[in-house]
Amino acid sequence: MASAKKNTHQDHSAKGTIASVSIVAIVIVLMWIGVFSLYMARI
Amino acid sequence: MELVKNETVNQNKWLKLGVNPEDALISKTYFTIAFATLLIGGILGLIQGLERAGLYSLPSGFNYYQVLSAHGLLLLVVFTATFTMGYQLANLSYSFGGLLPIAKKLIWVGIVLKVIGVVMAVTMIVLNEASVLYTFYPPLAAHPIFYFGLVVLVIGIWAVCLAVILNYRHWRKTHPGQTTPILAFFAMGVFILWFFASLGVTIEVFMIIPWVLGITETINVMVTRTLFWWFGHTLVNIWYLVATSAWYIIVPKIIGGKHFNEKLIRLVVILLVILNIPGGFHHQIIDPAISLTIKFLHVFMSLSIAVPSLMTAFAMFYVMEKAGRKKGGKGLFGWFKKLPWNDVRFLAPMIAMIAFIPGGAGGIVNTSNQMNQVIHNTMWVVGHFHITVGVSVVLTFFGICYWLIPHLSKRQLTKRMNKIGVIQTWIWTAGMAIMAFSMHIAGLIGDPRRTSDTTYGGMEAALNWFHYEYIFAAGATLLMIGVIIQVFAVFHMMFFAPKGTTEYPVAEPEEDQPSVPMWTERWGLWSILLLAVVAMAYVIPIVDMIVNAPPGSPPFKTW
Amino acid sequence: MGKLEETWMIVSVSILVIFMAIVGYQTFALGMGPPSNKDIIDPQKVDEQAPFDEPGVFEVGENKYEVVMTLETFAFNPGDIEVPVGAEVEFIMTSKDVSHGIQIPGTNLNAMVLPGHIQRITQVFNEPGEYLILCNEYCGIGHQAMFTKITVK
Numbered sequence: 002m003a004s005a006k007k008n009t010h011q012d013h014s015a016k017g018t019i020a021s022v023s024i025v026a027i028v029i030v031l032m033w034i035g036v037f038s039l040y041m042a043r044i
Numbered sequence: 045m046e047l048v049k050n051e052t053v054n055q056n057k058w059l060k061l062g063v064n065p066e067d068a069l070i071s072k073t074y075f076t077i078a079f080a081t082l083l084i085g086g087i088l089g090l091i092q093g094l095e096r097a098g099l100y101s102l103p104s105g106f107n108y109y110q111v112l113s114a115h116g117l118l119l120l121v122v123f124t125a126t127f128t129m130g131y132q133l134a135n136l137s138y139s140f141g142g143l144l145p146i147a148k149k150l151i152w153v154g155i156v157l158k159v160i161g162v163v164m165a166v167t168m169i170v171l172n173e174a175s176v177l178y179t180f181y182p183p184l185a186a187h188p189i190f191y192f193g194l195v196v197l198v199i200g201i202w203a204v205c206l207a208v209i210l211n212y213r214h215w216r217k218t219h220p221g222q223t224t225p226i227l228a229f230f231a232m233g234v235f236i237l238w239f240f241a242s243l244g245v246t247i248e249v250f251m252i253i254p255w256v257l258g259i260t261e262t263i264n265v266m267v268t269r270t271l272f273w274w275f276g277h278t279l280v281n282i283w284y285l286v287a288t289s290a291w292y293i294i295v296p297k298i299i300g301g302k303h304f305n306e307k308l309i310r311l312v313v314i315l316l317v318i319l320n321i322p323g324g325f326h327h328q329i330i331d332p333a334i335s336l337t338i339k340f341l342h343v344f345m346s347l348s349i350a351v352p353s354l355m356t357a358f359a360m361f362y363v364m365e366k367a368g369r370k371k372g373g374k375g376l377f378g379w380f381k382k383l384p385w386n387d388v389r390f391l392a393p394m395i396a397m398i399a400f401i402p403g404g405a406g407g408i409v410n411t412s413n414q415m416n417q418v419i420h421n422t423m424w425v426v427g428h429f430h431i432t433v434g435v436s437v438v439l440t441f442f443g444i445c446y447w448l449i450p451h452l453s454k455r456q457l458t459k460r461m462n463k464i465g466v467i468q469t470w471i472w473t474a475g476m477a478i479m480a481f482s483m484h485i486a487g488l489i490g491d492p493r494r495t496s497d498t499t500y501g502g503m504e505a506a507l508n509w510f511h512y513e514y515i516f517a518a519g520a521t522l523l524m525i526g527v528i529i530q531v532f533a534v535f536h537m538m539f540f541a542p543k544g545t546t547e548y549p550v551a552e553p554e555e556d557q558p559s560v561p562m563w564t565e566r567w568g569l570w571s572i573l574l575l576a577v578v579a580m581a582y583v584i585p586i587v588d589m590i591v592n593a594p595p596g597s598p599p600f601k602t603w
Numbered sequence: 604m605g606k607l608e609e610t611w612m613i614v615s616v617s618i619l620v621i622f623m624a625i626v627g628y629q630t631f632a633l634g635m636g637p638p639s640n641k642d643i644i645d646p647q648k649v650d651e652q653a654p655f656d657e658p659g660v661f662e663v664g665e666n667k668y669e670v671v672m673t674l675e676t677f678a679f680n681p682g683d684i685e686v687p688v689g690a691e692v693e694f695i696m697t698s699k700d701v702s703h704g705i706q707i708p709g710t711n712l713n714a715m716v717l718p719g720h721i722q723r724i725t726q727v728f729n730e731p732g733e734y735l736i737l738c739n740e741y742c743g744i745g746h747q748a749m750f751t752k753i754t755v756k
Contacts, residue, residue: 331717334639336630417712495739602745
């Protein structure tokens with residue numbers, strides 16, 4: 002555990018952030034498409 | 045240079061609040077009212093959940109709509125407003141090194157007025173003279189005392205707004221060339237929004253009072269509805285802005301990180317303040333008397349409120365990833381595991397933030413014009429605001445309690461209390477998750493909100509709703525347990541926890557950040573822009589509603 | 604960091620713009636907008652004014668129907684409507700007292716019906732069966748009892 006610790010954080014990667022916000026985008030799109038499909042099915 | 049100066053200022057503030065029992069008393073008074081209200085409102089919520097599922101009948105003399113009116117008013121207005129004020133005023137006192145004497149006086153006047161106003165309104169509900177629900181849409185007409193109560197309540201809120209503005213101006217005058225501490229900046233946003241939000245409902249109530257007193261015979265139904273939502277939806281975003289102040293500034297400190305670029309944080313606050321009020325229109329998407337063009341303009345305006353929230357999503361993940369990686373988190377999501385999940389001060393707001401993902405996505409669905417027809421006034425909406433308000437906002441508030449209350453009462457957050465908090469958070473999360481999820485589904489298959497237990501004559505569509513209604517009741521039961529634990533925790537930390545000191549966890553900026561631009565402090569300008577946006581949004585439809593108004597409606601008491 | 608955030612904002616805002624484009628196209632090109640009728644009426648004299656002096660179901664074209672309906676606490680008039688399968692039904696409604704809502708679960712028919720305002724909404728009923736019509740805007744102590752049905756056969 003402790004050996005994994007880095008004393009610098011300049012090499013901080015933002016790929017986790019990108020992955021996380023992508024999940025946000027997916028939730029938004031899926032929820033919207035879900036209700037939109039229901040709307041279309043009920044026309 | 046600037047940073048060094050800030051550091052010493054910070055230390056001074058640090059000493060002043062906490063040793064300043066007068067300001068602490070204000071916040072503790074607010075929290076006492078807030079959590080007493082939560083207890084009552086929570087019990088009413090449980091009663092509704094059980095009644096709706098057909099598991100419980102109210103004693104004679106009381107009805108579902110009365111209980112619902114009280115639940116809505118107590119939790120949506122009283123609990124959230126009093127908690128907000130207790131927390132924001134503590135932030136202000138912390139940031140400014142104490143509140144001004146005049147501000148304190150105004151705040152106490154405000155507290156007294158608010159209590160009087162709420163007692164007036166709630167008494168009328170208890171007497172079944174005001175079963176008009178949280179929205180009190182005319183031509184439903186409650187007892188005049190109900191509306192007088194609302195007026196007194198609003199004046200009480202304005203007193204606090206004035207106190208905050210005076211205090212802010214005083215600080216700016218005595219600290220020329222300095223930007224205000226970020227938490228005070230948030231507080232200013234919150235109270236500016238409070239003031240402008242309550243203008244709408246105030247005008248509405250002043251239309252209603254002469255009408256219920258019989259001075260005017262009729263009322264314009266559309267105008268009052270529209271003015272209500274001017275307030276009603278902005279209120280939602282006031283809570284949200286309060287919650288984000290903790291997400292941006294408190295959470296990073298707890299996880300051992302730094303806060304996000306302050307200029308961008310300020311931009312988010314300013315955008316939320318300016319763009320907010322017209323969002324109310326998406327509550328009226330299937331109303332008559334508003335043209336399709338105006339409705340579509342408001343689809344745009346409502347969706348624009350999502351923009352600062354999308355910025356927030358990025359900022360929060362960024363800050364958390366950085367802190368998690370510093371602690372040795374590897375790979376795509378290793379940082380996520382390194383976050384302090386056993387610390388209630390983090391866990392509660394973290395779940396709150398996660399809940400805002402489906403919460404915000406649901407909001408985008410609600411405002412998507414004709415798609416609103418699928419969900420309007422169904423249980424979906426109830427699920428939506430239980431996940432947004434009930435989790436994103438309330439769980440953030442609960443998390444704040446675990447450091448702010450011991451800080452104010454000069455006590456410690458013990459390991460045991462932290463554990464209780466963690467358990468409380470998971471119970472709350474489980475309760476809300478099953479309740480809100482089943483409400484969303486029930487809504488999609490048509491179950492209407494705000495409706496007392498009924499089988500609709502045994503119609504097939506209605507029979508399918510019952511399964512979900514049992515789940516609402518199960519969720520409501522878990523939430524009641526959560527409320528009891530939380531109320532216990534709050535009062536224990538206020539009066540019984542071991543003496544000591546508790547940190548006020550305020551995050552610092554990154555080292556290499558540019559200084560914060562002074563133009564962000566131009567609240568006069570932001571207020572004018574807010575009014576310009578309101579004018580853009582409201583002038584055409586309201587003028588249309590007045591000029592092309594039908595003969596008005598007389599008052600009705602239909603309960 | 605600035606660059607990444609910018610990319611995120613461009614992507615996410617584009618998603619919102621696409622949503623708007625879809626619902627906007629449906630609203631303005633295909634006439635699928637939400638119910639937004641602007642006609643008005645004196646809410647205290649609903650019974651005396653056409654068409655509400657004669658509420659009922661009227662055939663107005665080939666498998667096209669108009670339902671002229673008044674809503675009041677706690678009833679829909681007319682109730683127990685019958686239409687043939689595939690009928691395109693336009694509901695023309697107003698309230699005689701407080702605010703009401705009309706909703707038919709399983710369809711997109713969902714509209715607010717307010718006193719003083721005449722609301723219109725159209726629905727095609729392709730599946731035979733009994734549909735529940737309910738009030739979904741709180742209107743008083745008997746709100747939950749305000750429902751009727753439409754039979755499609």
